[in-house]
Amino acid sequence: MPKMTVKYPLITNMNSKSPISEAYKALRTNIEFSNVDRELKCIMFTSSQQGEGKSTTAANVAVAFAQTNRKVLLLDCDLRRPTQHHIFNISNQVGLTSYLSHQADLSEIMVSTSIPNLSVVLSGPVPPNPSELLASKRMTGLLNELREQYDMIIVDTPPIMAVTDSQIVATKCDGVLLVLDSGTVKREVALMAKQKLELVNAKILGVVLNKMSKKNTNSYYYYYGNRE
Template identity: 40%
Template sequence: MPPRSGSIPGPPCQDEVDTLDFKQFLGVLRRRWLSVVALMAVGVGIASLLSFVVLTPKYESRSTVFLSVDVRDTTDAITALYFAQTRATAYADLASSDELSKRVIDALDLDMTSAQLSAEISAEVVEQTSLIRLTVVDKSARRAQTINNVLTDQFTSYIAELETPGGATSGETPQITAQITDKASYSPKAVSPRTTLYMVVAGLIGLLLGIALALVRELLDRTIRTAEHVSEFTEAPVLASVGFDTDMRNAPLLTDLGGFAARTEAFRLLRTNLQFIDLDNQPRCLVITSAVPGEGKTMTATNLAVALAQTGRNTLIIDADLRRPRVASTLGLDPAVGLTTALIGRTEIHDAIQVHEPSGLHVLASGAKPPNPTEILQSRITQDLIERLRASYDIVIIDAPPLLPVADTSVLATLCDGVILVVRHAATTRDQVSEAVNRLTQVGGRLYGVVVNMVAKRAIGSYYYYYYEETAPERGGKSSRSSSSSGKRAASR
């Protein structure tokens, strides 16, 4: 039996575990990149909306006032400087006071309250100096400059009043003098909103939220996405992964494809791996089924049978899905005559078997739909018929109904050598696979392996599969071949 895809021999060391975890993290991001990009785009979009639509642009005007000390009666200049710096801190707090705001409003006849103007004014002391920097922020650059000009004048006058109350002076106390060193500036460039910063921060927040959402979705996702997910429920190997093909409806069969098409290589790999399932007892009769409908088990059974027939082996495919038969229609044959008509004796078995000319595959269609499929399949006459056909052909492939909805496949599993379970990538849940495996185990059926169907190309590497892909022919009749590698090369073509 071939080694299980994705298995790691021996217990991994800590470094290997850490590396594997990091690779799994990158794999999650690769699979969920749309969520990450979407949340980043949402974050940047919200920041852009706030910056360009919601928030009003604000403009800034700055001016500087210098506080000096009259030291004619003071011998210690350092003490005088310290005194000026201390006063500067106190006066900076007065720059946004209600009293000063009222004076500015009266001087400019502004249509706003003192509290509103105070919110637009700020003052700070330049470190290690007695300089006070006044800043006015307003939605108009010109008005911000005008307000700052009046504010600076009123501020220096206000300091003079506080320093000489009633016009009296004292020779014992150093005298503070306020002088304007930098008049109110004018800048046509808005200082708020900071669009670039907002967009960068919002993008980073969106990135983190996107990664968090991707990890949460991965933890909550119970679908089959990697070979490790399959190995949680069975020791049977992943025999092949069949990539998703948008041209499946137009070209469902291998005979419709080129020799180097991705699907062709996938079924060649499956055909080759079947040779190593049991070297002592090569399988002569295989049941192809799935856990639930819609996994692609009929297409898998049909193309596997075609791939076997193309090697020259005498191959028969039986459509035992008596509820929703599709093998004959897929191969372009008559579905009316087949298994059920042969069982009831309406036709001989050799007359019921048709041949698919492009591949040489022998086909036993389902025939008329019976009212009791399970009872028919578990009858003695059906068992005898399968034994006869098994002895007449090199290999018999049976397309069976899904395991979970009906009991038909559980009956067929006891009549054949083994079962191949088809699961659909990112659709079949792990619970469904677990239940399907349990049902096979309960009836003593042997699960040979799993085929993962409809795998996205970016996820092919999760199943260690390598194939050549043939591109569309060029106008001159030539065709170009491109190869993509994500693991182990298909052993046979």
């Protein structure tokens, strides 16, 4: 598979020493130490609503893990409004939906990036039945197979308040991070998003507060570990 060129907003790749990149690295470290009892190999990212930065956060965290010489896969499970193909500037004609609908083999949907140790599986064409595809045995089997091939799997999913897709995927992952826009999200919405994840017994690792106002930066990311 040919290597693809990465464009903005992958700041962790463009400027690994910037304050925002350092925040992503801090998030990576907190993920690593968030659970000492079991291995966290498949981490899901979601948000409460559209536009809170969960796809950008997932992509940059994937890059941050790849920079530690681990074999990393970024899996775009947002089958309704996918973003990762824009972030990585890759064609989305073939992807996860192609595999789940038996139209492509796994080898056909794996894409190597120009970033060492990082591969991506894009969402593929938007299907008429996203929830059913994600809940399928073929999806479960895929994740099990990918766990054997990669050190870390980062999963991008739709906003939790919009559709049930994220709840479905959460049951198949080792942990979940909830990305919230600190400037716009309301407390009650954030609590409802958390409750939806708890309803399916998702392992909530913490919350990423996005776009916090900081001196000399336009956006900032901080991680709050789950203290329950």
